[in-house]
Amino acid sequence: MIVIEIFKRITRRTIFLVVAIFLILGTIFSDVYWVKKINLEVLRKTITPASKQAYDFIESIPSNSVVLVSGDYGPSTRVEADPILENFLKQCFRRDIKVIAISLWPDGAQIVATKTRQIANQYNKIENQDYVIGGYVVGGAVAIEKMGVDLKDAIPLIANNPAPFLRDIKTAHDLSLVFSIAAGDTLVYYIRILKSRYGVNVSGGCTAVMAAEMYPYILSGQLIGLFGGLKGAADYEILESNPEPDKVSEAVKYMLTQSLIHALLIIFIIIANIVYIYDRLKFRRK
Amino acid sequence: MKREIPLIITALTGIIIIINYFLPEVTGKVTQVVRNWVIVISSFAIILGILNLVIISLRKTLEPITHLDDRIANLILIVSLVFTIVIGMIYGVGPKNNYVFKLSSDYSTVLPLIDFQVATVDTNIFNSVIFYSIYNPLSAAMFSLLAFFIASASYRAFRARNLEATLLLLAAAVVILGRVPVGDYVFGFIGLKISVVSEYITAVINAAAQRAILIAVGIGTIIISLKLLFGIEKSHIGKSE
Numbered sequence: 465m466i467v468i469e470i471f472k473r474i475t476r477r478t479i480f481l482v483v484a485i486f487l488i489l490g491t492i493f494s495d496v497y498w499v500k501k502i503n504l505e506v507l508r509k510t511i512t513p514a515s516k517q518a519y520d521f522i523e524s525i526p527s528n529s530v531v532l533v534s535g536d537y538g539p540s541t542r543v544e545a546d547p548i549l550e551n552f553l554k555q556c557f558r559r560d561i562k563v564i565a566i567s568l569w570p571d572g573a574q575i576v577a578t579k580t581r582q583i584a585n586q587y588n589k590i591e592n593q594d595y596v597i598g599g600y601v602v603g604g605a606v607a608i609e610k611m612g613v614d615l616k617d618a619i620p621l622i623a624n625n626p627a628p629f630l631r632d633i634k635t636a637h638d639l640s641l642v643f644s645i646a647a648g649d650t651l652v653y654y655i656r657i658l659k660s661r662y663g664v665n666v667s668g669g670c671t672a673v674m675a676a677e678m679y680p681y682i683l684s685g686q687l688i689g690l691f692g693g694l695k696g697a698a699d700y701e702i703l704e705s706n707p708e709p710d711k712v713s714e715a716v717k718y719m720l721t722q723s724l725i726h727a728l729l730i731i732f733i734i735i736a737n738i739v740y741i742y743d744r745l746k747f748r749r750k
Numbered sequence: 751m752k753r754e755i756p757l758i759i760t761a762l763t764g765i766i767i768i769i770n771y772f773l774p775e776v777t778g779k780v781t782q783v784v785r786n787w788v789i790v791i792s793s794f795a796i797i798l799g800i801l802n803l804v805i806i807s808l809r810k811t812l813e814p815i816t817h818l819d820d821r822i823a824n825l826i827l828i829v830s831l832v833f834t835i836v837i838g839m840i841y842g843v844g845p846k847n848n849y850v851f852k853l854s855s856d857y858s859t860v861l862p863l864i865d866f867q868v869a870t871v872d873t874n875i876f877n878s879v880i881f882y883s884i885y886n887p888l889s890a891a892m893f894s895l896l897a898f899f900i901a902s903a904s905y906r907a908f909r910a911r912n913l914e915a916t917l918l919l920l921a922a923a924v925v926i927l928g929r930v931p932v933g934d935y936v937f938g939f940i941g942l943k944i945s946v947v948s949e950y951i952t953a954v955i956n957a958a959a960q961r962a963i964l965i966a967v968g969i970g971t972i973i974i975s976l977k978l979l980f981g982i983e984k985s986h987i988g989k990s991e
Contacts (some may be wrong), residue, residue, distance in 0.1 A: 513953075610782075733904055
């Protein structure tokens with residue numbers, strides 16, 4: 465019963481402190497070789513079917529096709545979204561797929577442009593030849609609607625771009641895929657407008673909290689697979705690079721921190737319920 | 751007329767957009783103009799929003815009744831806003847790449863191999879200082895607080911009070927553990943693949959409920975849209991006089 469009394473003394477501050485300690489420990493130990501090895505082993509066996517579906521579709525796109533990547537997220541969700549964007553760009557550049565990179569979020573444009581240039585450099589791809597940066601596209605759902613009618617009208621920065629692959633691109637229908645990495649509603653807009661109305665292939669990634677909302681679209685075939693949250697990002701990294709433990713990047717590494725926090729949540733929930741059931745039984749006895 | 755004109759504009763715009771869905775050849779050009787208007791108006795809304803924010807913050811900063819902490823916070827907001835706009839206008843947002851020598855180490859060998867590499871670094875002050883060094887960490891830090899609040903909230907909210915709450919609790923626990931390697935690692939010892947159970951909950955049970963919600967929201971949206979088109983719903987033009 466002393467244990468129950470100790471549990472009862474857990475306050476919000478105690479929870480915050482324990483979460484902070486676990487976060488710090490997770491971040492420190494995420495770089496330890498054997499931790500990364502165990503992480504990788506488990507992750508390799510548990511690739512989400514939605515992630516595999518998206519990866520396989522991108523793999524089936526012929527070389528020299530044109531895809532549009534829309535990084536619709538800000539700095540707050542970079543940990544989850546950045547690895548998805550990076551691996552998507554790696555897969556495209558590895559397969560010689562031409563990329564149009566845009567963002568429907570003002571603060572996402574900067575991130576998308578920087579990341580695209582970084583990854584392109586790794587694969588010796590040239591700007592305005594193998595890829596173009598479309599910057600921030602104003603208008604949200606209206607801009608997506610415009611893409612279905614006239615892509616260059618919707619993305620003014622690529623209207624006069626000399627990139628040879630843009631010559632044959634008139635509308636979103638000419639794209640092999642629209643890939644949206646969303647921290648908001650944009651992925652749903654792409655599905656509802658570009659897929660439903662114009663028949664464009666739409667795939668993407670999103671934050672973990674949004675992933676559950678996307679399942680009806682995946683099951684109906686309107687969304688071709690999905691990389692959901694950090695787990696989706698880790699899946700993508702394994703599918704794309706199949707790295708060795710010493711070569712893993714952020715997505716796989718940070719799964720340890722996420723694992724610890726998720727385990728902690730469960731422990732807190734169990735403790736709270738033990739206290740709750742104990743109090744209820746005590747009340748009934750009285 | 752003050753109320754009738756906005757209602758007529760709403761109805762006309764809505765009808766044009768609906769016709770365009772079925773007959774794009776007939777109303778294509780008009781719809782394109784309407785779409786451009788939306789983008790132009792939303793751009794003006796940003797300016798209006800900034801002005802509104804500045805006026806409210808200035809008022810709060812100058813009002814002596816406001817608490818000192820709030821006055822300082824509002825002053826910081828105005829200064830940061832003006833500073834960001836000015837720096838953005840002077841330096842632009844495009845990359846300004848400079849080649850620098852970067853120290854790199856290889857720790858995979860017994861003795862660390864240290865050598866210099868040439869790397870490109872974006873030296874545009876807007877990108878490197880304001881966006882990546884100030885805005886980026888601040889925004890990430892604000893979002894990270896969610897981990898602490900979720901831990902605290904789940905401790906207080908997830909209680910097995912009745913059958914429904916218990917089912918919700920169990921489903922949440924399975925999904926929480928199924929999304930991370932530790933779940934499969936721990937339950938692997940008893941031969942249970944918790945990620946598969948988690949995937950079943952998300953892809954079957956959750957998807958069915960989400961579908962029902964989506965259809966209900968869709969029907970609700972159609973009803974609201976029709977009410978707007980026929981002028982029954984007037985909340986978007988403000989209160990009646």
